[in-house]
Amino acid sequence: MHPINISISKNVLRIRKDRKLSLDQAAELTGVSKAMLGQIERGETNPTITTLWKIANGLRVSFSSLLKDQSTPVTLIAKENVEALSENEGKYRVYPLFPFDPKKQFEIYALEIDPQCSHESEPHHEGVEEYLSVSEGTLELLIEDELFVVNEDSTIHFQADKPHTYRNSGNTTVKCMLTIHYPG
Secondary structure, eight states, X not given: OOOHHHHHXXXXXXXXXXXXXXXXXXXXXXXXXXXXXXXXXXXXXXXXHHHHHHHHHHHTOOGGGGTOOOOOXXXXXXXXXXXXXXXXXXXXXXXXXXXXXXXXXXXXXXXXXXXXXXXEEOOOOTTOEEEXXXXXXXXXXXXXXXXXXXXXXXXXXXXXXXXXXXXXXXXXXXXXXEEEEOOO
């Protein structure tokens, strides 16, 4: 397994070239600077989750399409073997388990949110849905201005084309599985 920034660099470059976009055009579409896009494409930086979402939304691709390696017919994944993406000083961790597959129209992540941490997510494309199952702790999910409390062993589904924030106000780490479904 190689560092995740190498997969990201190859995928961002491939997507941009396939669409015949210049760095300037990609920067305009994504809201990510030309300099940062260049660093990402050269594998010189590990972009933040927020930056990756801006790229995914601007290029209208799934988040995990920026992360994926070559796939195999059968895949068994142990989370400890997956390199996490993190933000908020490492208090918000995303483990890309199954990248987007156009035939299936979904991707799956494991999330870990440490106590007193919150993460604001960019709105996704219209029609994108999230299915979030909490296995440990209590997650507060703010969708626009409405707060939903998702307790351990509970699941929530929502249209993800609105701003949403994942928050852990408790004293233990929240662990959950996130499935993002993209319209066909």
